Amino acid sequence: MELILDKNKKREHLYLEVFHYYRELIMEKKLPPGSRMPSLRKCSQELKLSRTTIENAYLQLAAEGYIISKAQSGYYVTDIADRQHTSVRKTEKHAQTPCRFDFASSGVDRESFRFDLWRRYIKSALRQDERLLSYGEPQGEADLRDTLADYVRERRNVLCSGEDIVIGAGIQSLLHILCPLLDQRRTVSFPNSSFVQGSTVFHDYGFQVDYRNKDCDIIYVSPAHMTKWGDIMPVSRRLELVNYSAAHGSLVIEDDFENEFVYLQKPTPSLFGLAGGQNVVYLGTFSRLLLPSIRISFMVLPPELSALYRKKADQYNQTASKAEQIALCQFIRDGHLAAQTRKLKRLYSVKLKALRSAVREVFGKDSQIQTGAAGTSLALTLSTTLTWQELQKKAQTNGLRLQLLREAPGKITLILSCSSMPVADFVPACKLLKNISQIQN
Amino acid sequence: MELILDKNKKREHLYLEVFHYYRELIMEKKLPPGSRMPSLRKCSQELKLSRTTIENAYLQLAAEGYIISKAQSGYYVTDIADRQHTSVRKTEKHAQTPCRFDFASSGVDRESFRFDLWRRYIKSALRQDERLLSYGEPQGEADLRDTLADYVRERRNVLCSGEDIVIGAGIQSLLHILCPLLDQRRTVSFPNSSFVQGSTVFHDYGFQVDYRNKDCDIIYVSPAHMTKWGDIMPVSRRLELVNYSAAHGSLVIEDDFENEFVYLQKPTPSLFGLAGGQNVVYLGTFSRLLLPSIRISFMVLPPELSALYRKKADQYNQTASKAEQIALCQFIRDGHLAAQTRKLKRLYSVKLKALRSAVREVFGKDSQIQTGAAGTSLALTLSTTLTWQELQKKAQTNGLRLQLLREAPGKITLILSCSSMPVADFVPACKLLKNISQIQN
Structure with a gap:
């Protein structure tokens, strides 16, 4: 085997040819494991190429594990030719007892979700070729935002327009956009330590995270999910919270998780509604209503934050799948979300x-x-x-x-x-x- | 008012003309709220257009809230003409000249993407009921990560396992996970100010953002997209960067955007490969290869960061759609991504x-x-x-x-x-x- 070089090629190519030449020698064991590579000087003389070209080729060989450099001694062929058949380790599959x-x-609940129906909506969304050929709106698809505005107005007394709604792939994606808008505030209170995904984002942005401290700049609450066994915040407490936070200038983030599953009494009013849309950010998600694998959540911003967000909107890309947004929009408009919620x-x-x-x-x-x-x-x-x-x-x-x-x-x-x-x-x-x-x- | 069609126009436009025609009738209440739209069959006969064209127009009308579909009955005009002047402002539709x-x-390119093929893969993914009933793995689906590890090893000399890969809905979602892992570092350099989405995330996390400053703790580069008109970083510069950053202990973030579209020479080696997988984070995305509306990107973490990430993995939810991850995995395994890239x-x-x-x-x-x-x-x-x-x-x-x-x-x-x-x-x-x-x- 001989290295034949086309000297007319650009310099970037030469080193690759040297690289390929040696790689083949190594893999065919013509240069066996452990053998010393020719020195840069010698190799450059033999191939009539610059030392830099040879060095680049050697570096690439080293980068891919064909040779290894030993200090003050030069490069040596590794045992990569022997290891050929032991593949790079695969992601560990935990050998567990299957879960019964x-x-x-x-x-x-697996019986509850109408896969056939959802498939139909996705299929129909995927037929909108033209729409799928472009990036989505950073804020989320306009028709879905309008539909969500109608939805939260009717069901949660959250009065807003599609312009105040931001869509994202899960609550964390929304908090990643919200936190930087709140840079005047430094402390946040969570009801307890269980919502790690939420507190992590605030912590990552340098907020001081506290628990049950109503004097924080931001109060994060899930009024329909106060405890893991389903305690909800009574209306009296909701009013108290809204009034207290308004008086102290703190912002309430209302994560309305599982508000759909309040059984023992009428659904309680949203904090956003009680506060007249001031100083409350409303967060909603469909993970518990549709498939958890559908990543669509949304937030409703109060007027000042909504204005602030729109100035920065173009700096953030949309995270939720456009096809799933289109499908969900039509799914809601056709009344299926309401039916699914009742069911x-x-x-x-x-x-x-x-x-x-x-x-x-x-x-x-x-x-x-x-x-x-x-x-x-x-x-x-x-x-x-x-x-x-x-x-x-x-x-x-x-x-x-x-x-x-x-x-x-x-x-x-x-x-x-x-x-x-x-x-x-x-x-x-x-x-x-x-x-x-x-x-x- | 009559619909006069220029039959010489391309088919994509026809449905839009039907759409505009009906929208005007609805907004002028010539088709009053509650009235039934002509059936697809009848409309297609009258206008001498295919049913598909009419259906597309109707779907668009429905998508924008002008008509609503009632099961087994047809489409009905909504009260959108009445609501026009009601207080809740709708998302602004910019009255622009349509873009020619x-x-x-x-x-x-609209001709390039095989929608039929992608639809088939999504359909098949949506048939995996059991898998879709649960939340996705925070790190991304394991089979997709293994497939991506093979993919970047073959095409970009990026040696890694699926365990070192994190999937997310777009580069920003990945940076939102990466930045908090880099809290020992305070400064980041971008090649220029054009990648606002990237620099915004670093800025939001309190990093000092600089440009073309190789003495920063973090160097963010897109070697295959150095300028908007397609300059790429030559191999010599790549080696220089890798060596300099290794010597100075800085981390390189390699955003391999558009490396698939390097025409004039062989694809240049990745920085991750050149550095032997040390101190480089590799970012890849499929927005330019598939549909921009499919939100799947990934990052390959070097060993120390990979270990650090796994400790925190459960604190972050996955952002990418599970169905799209499942579809993409099989799409790549069947060789369609490689074919699409060549094409x-x-x-x-x-x-x-x-x-x-x-x-x-x-x-x-x-x-x-x-x-x-x-x-x-x-x-x-x-x-x-x-x-x-x-x-x-x-x-x-x-x-x-x-x-x-x-x-x-x-x-x-x-x-x-x-x-x-x-x-x-x-x-x-x-x-x-x-x-x-x-x-x-």
Whole structure:
């Protein structure tokens, strides 16, 4: 094998030819592993090329693992030709027991989602070739924003126009746009430490994150999801919060997560509505109503922030899929979101009751249950000699997924979610949980 | 009012004419709120147009809220004409002349994208009900990450595993995760001020943003897109940069934007490869290869950052659509991305040459053209007595979209993109540009 060079080519190419030449020699083991490469000087003389060209070729060979440089000694061929068949490590697949019963899921009930219908809307959206050939509007598609404005006005008394709405792929994407607009403010309060995704973004932007501190510059709340077992904020507290924050000039961020699943009373009014649209940012998402894998959330900005945002709008790209935005817009307009919400609310209300019965039946008086007015979960406190780590390990081995709320000596409190588990599994899943929690370690 | 159609126009326009025709009837209440639209069949007979054309027009009317579909019954006019003057302002529709020639688009060539194929992959992804019922992996779907690792190893010498890859909805979503990992570093250098979306994120996180300053802690570069007219970074400069940054402990962020469209020489090696995967973050995106509306980008993290990221991975939600990730994974595995890349590269190379010829033909010696080795644009400097604002206004009135590079007394330099404009429009578009630039104000 010989290196034949076309000297008329531009200089950038030469080094690549040298590179390819040596790569072949190495892979065919004509230059075997461990052998020393010719020195730069010698090689440059032999091939009648500049030292720089040779050096570039060697650097590239080194970069791709064909040779390795040893200080004060030169370059040596690696064992890459031998390693040829051991591929670069693949992403680890955890060899776990498959999950039989999932109490920790925040997915949707598999029977509840009309895949056929959603597919039809996506298909129709994908037919709008012209629209899909361009980038989306940074703020989100205008027709979806208008539709969302109608939606939150009707359902949550949030009075706004499509101009005040920003669409994004999930709450975090929206907070990434919101936080830089709030640079006059330095402290933020969350109700507790459980919404890590939210507090992380504020922390990343240098905000001081605190909990239950109403004197912060920003108050982040989820009024329909105050606890993991579905406590909601009563109207009196909502009014108090709105008035207090207005008096103290603090901004409320209202994450209206799961407001659709408030069962035991009429849906409570939104903070945004109670505050007359002043000093409240409203956040909404469709993850619990449609598919969690559809990443579309939105925020409604109060007037000053809306004006501020529009000045910067072009600096941020839209994150949500345009096809999914087009599909969702038509899906809402045709009334399917409202229908899906009614259906899920009924379904989860029934399932949550069934889960409570199953827990009572299986655990009897050994258990302490906490339930709220909303959501898809309850809290169960177990008496057990196991630690959480021990219990979790046993659960994994038995194909049971659990979610810890808190641990105390002799007691473990779990959050049991009914959302994606079929009702028929409630009793067997509870029995399995009881069994493993009573085994001595 | 009667619909008079110019049958010689391209089919894309016909449905828009039907759309405008009905919109006017609706807004003037000649079709009053609540009235039923003619059936597709009847309308298609009357107007002597295909059902598809009518259906597209109706879908557009529905998308903009003029009509609404009722199941098994047809389309009905909404009360949009009444709501016209009600208080809630709708998202402003800029009453502009429709764009005839778009020199500013970064969309893809409409002929180049196989919608039918992509639709098939999305359809197939949407059939994976089980997978879509849960949230996606925060880091991105594992199979797509493994596929991307193979892809960048083969095409860009980027040696990594799927574990080092993070997927996100666009480069900004990735920078929102990357920046907080870099909190030891305070300064970042961009090649120029044109990538506002990138510098904004760093600025939002409190980094000091500078330009062409190689002594910054972070160097952000797009080696295949150094200028808007397609200059690329030569290999010698790449090596210099990699060596300098390694010696000074700075991190290089390599945004490999448009590396697929390097025509005039072999694709140059990636900085990530040249540096042996140390101290370089590699960013890739599919916006220019597939549809800009598909929001999937990825970053390859070097070992230390990859380890750091995995500790925080659960704090960030995935932003890219799961269905689109599943579709893209299979699309790449079946070789369609490689085929699409080859096709686009050929196409854009030919189109760019054609655009250059058209500019020379129309502007002759009055023009100064700059072209590079890559990309889909050229720079054209015009002698004109107009200011940019005046020229832009005239262009808008005439349905021409322009993009300014820089302005000097008596001279305006524009960036003309060939990517989404059909070749047949090049000469007429240039002629129009010449005409409006020569009119005295």
